[in-house]
Amino acid sequence: MMTIGRLSVTAGVKVPTIRYYEEIGLMPEPERTEGNQRRYVGAHLERLNFIRHARDLGFSVEAIRDLLSLQATPDAPxxxxxxxxxxxxxxxxxxxxxxxxxxxxxxxxxxxxxxxxxxxxxxxxxxxxxxxxxxxxxxxxxxxxxxx
Amino acid sequence: MMTIGRLSVTAGVKVPTIRYYEEIGLMPEPERTEGNQRRYVGAHLERLNFIRHARDLGFSVEAIRDLLSLQATPDAPxxxxxxxxxxxxxxxxxxxxxxxxxxxxxxxxxxxxxxxxxxxxxxxxxxxxxxxxxxxxxxxxxxxxxxx
DNA sequence: CCAAAAACCTCTAGTTTGTAGAGATTTAGG
DNA sequence: CCTAAATCTCTACAAACTAGAGGTTTTTGG
Structure with a gap:
């Protein structure tokens, strides 16, 4: 369980950007604490790394959405x-x-x-x-x- | 003397983009006709080609501004x-x-x-x-x- | 030579991909 | 328990265009 700040540092993505990715649906809504703060797990870090690399490579958010859909349905035809x-x-x-x-x-x-x-x-x-x-x-x- | 439309086609830069470049000071304000329409000359085309080429190469507008200022003072380092x-x-x-x-x-x-x-x-x-x-x-x- | 259409004008607003700040709340460390 | 750091939401702004509305000018062709 890590905070958004820790995720930010680990993935090299700024905190507001992580929230932005959640808003546009690139990142899933994570669990929240009693006090409404986001708590992330390893899978979130992987996904965020994925997104960041793809962005660095110049993929649009839409293209990344496509790529992520591959990941989401590993048994898809x-x-x-x-x-x-x-x-x-x-x-x-x-x-x-x-x-x-x-x-x-x-x-x-x-x-x-x-x-x-x-x-x-x-x-x-x-x-x-x-x-x-x-x-x-x-x-x-x-x-x-x-x-x- | 060419219209903005002709400049647009010749340089491969869209008309609203040319006006935008003027607005942000990358392109100088050209002469106008009696009826307030922009009329460009050869120097404008050269400058716009410069800008477009630099943008294609990934230079930011700020970097282009720098380059254009260097061009203006050719004795600078x-x-x-x-x-x-x-x-x-x-x-x-x-x-x-x-x-x-x-x-x-x-x-x-x-x-x-x-x-x-x-x-x-x-x-x-x-x-x-x-x-x-x-x-x-x-x-x-x-x-x-x-x-x- | 005059009507119609094409091109132009300004202005506003939207797009994408974020960033930055305000003001309030929560969490962690001592 | 108290305070400082981190987080929350919300709004507004950034770059670099792009598109449309509503109106004017210029061109073209009969």
Whole structure:
């Protein structure tokens, strides 16, 4: 049995965020003490770790809800799990592809920009010059943040 | 002289977003027609491309503001821009590493899970297992967005 | 040349994913 | 038992847009 504060520290998720996750249904309502305070058990910590990792990876709350539904029904026909996994796999691959391009651009920026002045620095040129842009100029940041 | 609609299409940024950028000071106030409509010139398009590209790369609006101010004073030391890029690079690499692990798990599910049950899949373990987390458990996605 | 439609205007409100604070209550330590 | 820390609920705010209402301007085509 741990308090919300302890869960917060252990999982690396802020207290109000935990309550927020409960509010939107990502975290279940835990037991309460006589005095109405939340008390969590190990399963809560696991689930919260799951959520946090998935968020770090850029999954939207909705995507996480899907993933969690896999966990909730371990005997469900694999067909459903397969669909959910496949949907997310496409996202993951798209993310990786974009992040690799991003990595290349950032590497370029960092290596070219050693000790010079801003006028000589390639960051600005790289960012301003459309021709230097190696990405597809689709809707990269939308899918990165996955808020659409 | 182009309308906001034309600028929008050319730069790939939605019309309300352009107005929003003006409101928060990322884009300058353009000239207006007699009838109060915005009219943009080439420099606006360049700046908007800069902004969009930087957003695509995961720079926060604040970071972009910094970059734009560096652009305005090309004799300033360049290491600020470099630092911003380097900060993002670390995050991007961490994300790539973890996404690759997740990709492998999702691939496993999609290819192997047919006929099995969700409970046998490893996605959940992958996401929940602290040991697989290669980042410092700081605030990875925060620093990407650099909002804190 | 004038009507209709397309594009534009401002303003407000909603979205997602949280954060921060106020004021009241509960719990834990000494 | 008493006090300080932690918790509770509730509201409001953050970033970075997005959408719609209701009204004006510009363009287009007959």
């Amino acid at each position: 694999c067909h459903d799990a397969d669909r959910i996994a496949a949907d997310n796999l496409a996202d993951v691959r798209a993310k990786i592809a974009r992040l690799k391009k991003l990595e290349a651009e950032l590497e370029h920026i960092v290596s070219e920009c050693a000790g010079g002045r801003a006028g000589e620095c390639n960051v600005l040129a790289t960012l301003a010059d459309h021709a230097l842009c190696t990405t597809d100029h689709g809707h990269v940041h939308n899918s990165l943040h996955e808020t659409t | 360049c290491h600020d821009a470099d630092r911003i890029a380097a900060d993002n690079l670390a995050d991007v690499r961490a994300k790539i590493a973890r996404l690759k692990k997740l990709e492998a798990e999702l691939e496993h599910i999609v290819s192997e899970c047919a006929g099995g049950r969700a409970g046998e899949c490893n996605v959940l373990a992958t996401l929940a297992d602290h040991a697989l987390c290669t980042t410092d458990h700081g605030h990875v996605h925060n620093s990407l967005h650099e909002t804190t």
